[in-house]
Amino acid sequence: MNPWLVARAGMARHAGTYAVxxxxxxxxxxxxVAISAQEAALRRGSARAxxxxxxxxxxxxxxxxxxxxxxxxxxxxxxxxxxxxxxxALAEPxxxxxxxxxxxxxxxxxxxxxxxxxxxxxxxxxxxxxxMFLEENEAVAGxxxxxxxxxxxxxxxxxxxxxxxxxxxAGQTAVLHEHGVALAIVGRMKPTGTPWDNAIVIPIESVxxxxxxxxxxxxxxxxxxxxxxxxKVPGVPAVVMAPRSVNDAYGLRGLWRTPTTMAFFxxxxxxxxxxxxxxxxxxxxxxxxxxxxxxxxxxxxxIIAILNLHRRQFAVLRALGAPKLYVFACVFTxxxxxIVGGALAGLLLGAGAAFVLSKLFxxxxxxxxxxxxxxxEFALVAGFVVFGLLAAIAPALxxxxxxxxxxxxxx
Amino acid sequence: xxxxEPAPPLLVSKTDVEFIDRGKRFSALSITLLKAEPGKSLAxxxxxxxxxxxxxxxxxxxxxxxxxRVLWGGRNILALNEPLxxxxxxxxxxxxxxxxxxxxxxxxxxxxxxxxTFARFAIDAKTRTRARDLLDEFGVPARGTPAGALSxxxxxxxxxxxxxxxxxxxVLADEPTASLDANAGSVVIRALTARARAEGRTVIAATHDPxxxxxxxxxVGLEHGRLVDETEEEET
Numbered sequence: 001m002n003p004w005l006v007a008r009a010g011m012a013r014h015a016g017t018y019a020v021x022x023x024x025x026x027x028x029x030x031x032x033v034a035i036s037a038q039e040a041a042l043r044r045g046s047a048r049a050x051x052x053x054x055x056x057x058x059x060x061x062x063x064x065x066x067x068x069x070x071x072x073x074x075x076x077x078x079x080x081x082x083x084x085x086x087x088x089a090l091a092e093p094x095x096x097x098x099x100x101x102x103x104x105x106x107x108x109x110x111x112x113x114x115x116x117x118x119x120x121x122x123x124x125x126x127x128x129x130x131x132m133f134l135e136e137n138e139a140v141a142g143x144x145x146x147x148x149x150x151x152x153x154x155x156x157x158x159x160x161x162x163x164x165x166x167x168x169x170a171g172q173t174a175v176l177h178e179h180g181v182a183l184a185i186v187g188r189m190k191p192t193g194t195p196w197d198n199a200i201v202i203p204i205e206s207v208x209x210x211x212x213x214x215x216x217x218x219x220x221x222x223x224x225x226x227x228x229x230x231x232k233v234p235g236v237p238a239v240v241m242a243p244r245s246v247n248d249a250y251g252l253r254g255l256w257r258t259p260t261t262m263a264f265f266x267x268x269x270x271x272x273x274x275x276x277x278x279x280x281x282x283x284x285x286x287x288x289x290x291x292x293x294x295x296x297x298x299x300x301x302x303i304i305a306i307l308n309l310h311r312r313q314f315a316v317l318r319a320l321g322a323p324k325l326y327v328f329a330c331v332f333t334x335x336x337x338x339i340v341g342g343a344l345a346g347l348l349l350g351a352g353a354a355f356v357l358s359k360l361f362x363x364x365x366x367x368x369x370x371x372x373x374x375x376x377e378f379a380l381v382a383g384f385v386v387f388g389l390l391a392a393i394a395p396a397l398x399x400x401x402x403x404x405x406x407x408x409x410x411x
Numbered sequence: 412x413x414x415x416e417p418a419p420p421l422l423v424s425k426t427d428v429e430f431i432d433r434g435k436r437f438s439a440l441s442i443t444l445l446k447a448e449p450g451k452s453l454a455x456x457x458x459x460x461x462x463x464x465x466x467x468x469x470x471x472x473x474x475x476x477x478x479x480r481v482l483w484g485g486r487n488i489l490a491l492n493e494p495l496x497x498x499x500x501x502x503x504x505x506x507x508x509x510x511x512x513x514x515x516x517x518x519x520x521x522x523x524x525x526x527x528t529f530a531r532f533a534i535d536a537k538t539r540t541r542a543r544d545l546l547d548e549f550g551v552p553a554r555g556t557p558a559g560a561l562s563x564x565x566x567x568x569x570x571x572x573x574x575x576x577x578x579x580x581x582v583l584a585d586e587p588t589a590s591l592d593a594n595a596g597s598v599v600i601r602a603l604t605a606r607a608r609a610e611g612r613t614v615i616a617a618t619h620d621p622x623x624x625x626x627x628x629x630x631v632g633l634e635h636g637r638l639v640d641e642t643e644e645e646e647t
Binding site for chain 1: 464465468471473474493494497498500501502504506508512514515516517521524525526528529530531532533573574
């Protein structure tokens with residue numbers, strides 16, 4: 001048997017209503033897919049952003065705050081390591097490099113971060129244009145920073161998002177005052193898919209000097225980077241260490257867990273965040289599933305009402321010789337087309353929405369979200385389809401069991 | 412595909428149909444014996460509610476009465492289970508309704524081919540040709556036109572073509588001319604009665620139409636579910 005001809009006619013008769021049903025399923029499915037895909041992308045993106053930060057050493061406090069400041073350039077109130085601890089950390093011999101991080105300044109919404117050349121090379125995997133800074137008044141721009149090589153800028157103390165206002169207005173966001181220092185862009189990092197793409201990186205010495213701190217070197221020295229003079233190193237919010245091996249990493253972590261310092265792998269700080277994100281995702285997924293379930297129930301109620309209008313039509317088909325199963329198949333086919341078609345379209349729409357949201361998020365935060373539509377999303381859609389098809393049995397069974405004589409007799 | 416094998420007579424014997432309405436049982440049909448000869452057309456007449464349609468549905472095997480038999484070639488159709496009755500009806504009965512009962516979204520040709528989708532997945536070329544030929548014969552050349560756009564007369568002729576698709580030996584018609592004007596009705600009458608005589612079909616029509624009654628070979632009256640001119644012949 002082939003009920004498609006009759007099923008198609010039934011759908012055409014109520015094309016507008018079936019289109020609304022289909023759209024409801026598309027939207028409900030898309031919401032579920034987008035939530036699932038986005039949460040996974042956020043985890044992947046944030047984890048990848050932390051890839052280059054092997055071991056963080058900071059003053060005792062919140063690992064989360066230190067991670068947000070160092071990796072995601074969202075500095076909050078991160079205490080400074082003591083100068084003595086900072087000097088010892090920067091002189092740590094069991095690492096490939098130990099890079100100080102100095103925050104607090106910005107330029108037109110881009111954080112200005114002080115560090116050493118070795119860390120820039122490590123983070124970016126080389127430069128895409130220009131050269132590394134060699135002087136204190138030179139800077140390397142992140143891949144997404146609007147400044148061109150050769151341009152100069154004046155960093156301001158404080159951080160303000162999207163501050164395009166050059167009139168020194170201390171109004172809406174943070175208090176900004178220029179240091180009166182001019183820095184020149186000499187190079188540009190490769191894209192890292194992290195907030196560092198929006199950052200301007202300058203020598204740590206420049207940060208220290210601008211803030212009237214010791215520069216890490218003797219006054220007669222003009223070089224940049226390690227080794228630093230132990231008694232000339234001021235406190236820093238964090239030091240990024242690159243251990244030589246995994247074993248060294250664990251050893252160093254233990255070594256730098258002292259009463260005055262904390263050491264951790266970024267994953268240690270991110271894991272609890274991911275747990276919370278996972279819980280939120282689960283909650284939102286349940287809401288999305290509940291929405292989908294309600295949509296299916298509402299649609300089935302609507303279809304049952306429509307099918308009641310077609311009772312006589314089905315009775316006539318039986319009179320013409322159609323078996324009961326044919327009537328069942330007609331009804332089931334109509335519902336299946338809406339559910340399967342809507343779910344597939346919803347999968348596409350959800351993927352598209354997640355893609356757009358990822359791009360917007362990356363523009364805003366600098367964190368690239370690697371979007372994947374994978375087993376989780378397909379399972380979500382498949383589960384919805386199975387539920388919908390199972391639910392479709394009910395109205396199909398109602399039509400199957402209804403004696404044709406009732407409708408033929410006008411009952 | 413004109414000309415069928417000589418068909419056996421159709422017998423309705425000792426058949427009682429009861430319905431329950433608001434908890435009360437009432438008799439809708441009580442037939443001692445009704446015989447329809449092959450190649451003959453039989454008009455069922457009577458006032459509304461007399462049981463004409465119920466009798467047609469009983470003959471078609473659409474409902475199972477409390478007792479009785481519908482014999483076709485010595486076989487009691489009512490003793491078959493539902494799937495077999497559906498199959499028998501599909502292969503042996505063509506049904507024509509008062510309001511045509513076409514699917515307005517489908518074309519005339521598609522409507523005629525609907526019964527071909529009941530038992531097979533694909534419609535073969537022979538069946539398609541048969542459908543086109545029937546539409547040509549009944550004067551519905553606009554095969555690609557949606558049935559909802561056809562005139563009432565054309566729609567009933569499409570319904571006739573649908574009923575004849577598998578060359579059924581029995582044609583049941585429930586007020587086939589009630590929704591038609593005189594001209595359109597006469598076309599349907601000719602189609603029904605000519606086929607009965609020329610092709611040896613058994614045609615039974617429930618009708619109030621005097622022109623249709625006049626053109627049929629025999630007529631039987633029904634009143635309160637009973638035959639007014641009930642035959643006293645014993646079944647053989």
